[in-house]
Amino acid sequence: MIEVNELTKRYGRVTAVNGLSFTVSPGLVTGFLGPNGAGKTTTLRMLLGLNTPTSGTVSIDGRPFRELPRGLRQVGALLDAGDVHRGRSATAHLHALARGNGIPRRRVAEVLEEVGLAEVARRRVGTFSLGMRQRLGIAAALLGDPPVLLFDEPLNGLDPEGVKWVRGLFHRLAAEGRTVFVSSHLMSEMEHTADQLVVIGRGELIAAESLTEFATRGTRRSVSVRTPDITTLVAALAAEGASVTTEGDDGCTVTGVDARRIGELARRHDVALEELVTRRSSLEEAFMELTADSAQYQAGESR
Structure with a gap:
C-alpha cells in the first residue's frame, strides 16, 4: 500500500505539489492522471526518495522508501x-541491478x-x-x-501489441495482490x-475514486441517433x-438536447427512429472538463 499524507514540494517560489493526500491500495490498478505540469513525476520521485518533500509524508507499506532494505525487492x-547506460547490454544492465539488490542472476533471464x-x-x-527501452524499464x-x-508513462513508444501486453501485465500484477500505480x-x-x-492538477488533489465514479462526474451528455430520414431530423434539431x-x-451524435426531446421532435416531423441512446462522458471528456482550470499550458484559438 502507498500512503501520501499532506505532501508538499516547493522549488523556490514554485509549488510543484501542495498538500496532497491519497492512498493506493493493493489488488487494483490505480491510474495517476493530471495535466502537464500537474506534479505527477515530482510525486513519484518523492515516493522513491529521489526528491525530499518540503513537508508531509509518503510511505510504502508503512515505511519511507529509503528505509526499505534492498529496494527492488520491495518496490519496482x-x-x-x-x-540507462547506452553502452551496456540489456543483460549487463539488469545483472548490475540484481547484484546490488541481492537478486539471483537467473531472474534476469526470466x-x-x-x-x-x-x-x-x-x-x-x-x-x-x-518501445524496447520501455520494455527494459x-x-x-x-x-x-x-x-x-x-510506472511513469509506461506506454510511450509502444506499438499496439505492446500496449495490449502492458495492459494485460498490469491486470495480472494487480490480480496477484500487488499495488500497481500507473501515471499516464x-x-x-x-x-x-x-x-x-488519482487525479491531480497544479499539485493538488482533484479526485481519488473509481474510474466509473470519476467518469460520471463529467456533465457532458450526448445522444446517439440512427434514422433513415437523417436530413429531416438534423434540420429539426438544428x-x-x-x-x-x-x-x-x-x-x-447530438448534444444540447436530451433523448426525450429528440423523440418528441421525431414524432412531430414523422421521423422513424432506429436508435436513440444516451451516452455519458468518456473518461477523456470528464478529465478535460474537471481539470480545465488546472491545466498549466493551454492552446489558444488560431487567428
Missing part, C-alpha cells in the same frame, strides 16, 4: 526509460523473457527503440518480484486499464439549437 519502478527482449538481451541499449521494475510497482496521459488506455484513479455531428448516411 519505471520513471524514465532513457535513464524478466527479459517476460517482456519480450530475450532475443536482443546482449545488444547495447543504445541501439534500442523507445518494465523488466527492471519486475526484477525483484516486488509487491509494489510504479493516454486517457483511452487508462479507460481500459485502471480500476481506481432549429432546436442542438449541436449535431452526422455519422454516415443514417446516424448522428
Whole structure:
C-alpha cells in the first residue's frame, strides 16, 4: 500500500505539489492522471526518495522508501526509460541491478523473457527503440518480484501489441495482490486499464475514486441517433439549437438536447427512429472538463 499524507514540494517560489493526500491500495490498478505540469513525476520521485518533500509524508507499506532494505525487492519502478547506460547490454544492465539488490542472476533471464527482449538481451541499449527501452524499464521494475510497482508513462513508444501486453501485465500484477500505480496521459488506455484513479492538477488533489465514479462526474451528455430520414431530423434539431455531428448516411451524435426531446421532435416531423441512446462522458471528456482550470499550458484559438 502507498500512503501520501499532506505532501508538499516547493522549488523556490514554485509549488510543484501542495498538500496532497491519497492512498493506493493493493489488488487494483490505480491510474495517476493530471495535466502537464500537474506534479505527477515530482510525486513519484518523492515516493522513491529521489526528491525530499518540503513537508508531509509518503510511505510504502508503512515505511519511507529509503528505509526499505534492498529496494527492488520491495518496490519496482519505471520513471524514465532513457535513464540507462547506452553502452551496456540489456543483460549487463539488469545483472548490475540484481547484484546490488541481492537478486539471483537467473531472474534476469526470466524478466527479459517476460517482456519480450530475450532475443536482443546482449545488444547495447543504445541501439534500442523507445518501445524496447520501455520494455527494459518494465523488466527492471519486475526484477525483484516486488509487491509494489510504479510506472511513469509506461506506454510511450509502444506499438499496439505492446500496449495490449502492458495492459494485460498490469491486470495480472494487480490480480496477484500487488499495488500497481500507473501515471499516464493516454486517457483511452487508462479507460481500459485502471480500476481506481488519482487525479491531480497544479499539485493538488482533484479526485481519488473509481474510474466509473470519476467518469460520471463529467456533465457532458450526448445522444446517439440512427434514422433513415437523417436530413429531416438534423434540420429539426438544428432549429432546436442542438449541436449535431452526422455519422454516415443514417446516424448522428447530438448534444444540447436530451433523448426525450429528440423523440418528441421525431414524432412531430414523422421521423422513424432506429436508435436513440444516451451516452455519458468518456473518461477523456470528464478529465478535460474537471481539470480545465488546472491545466498549466493551454492552446489558444488560431487567428
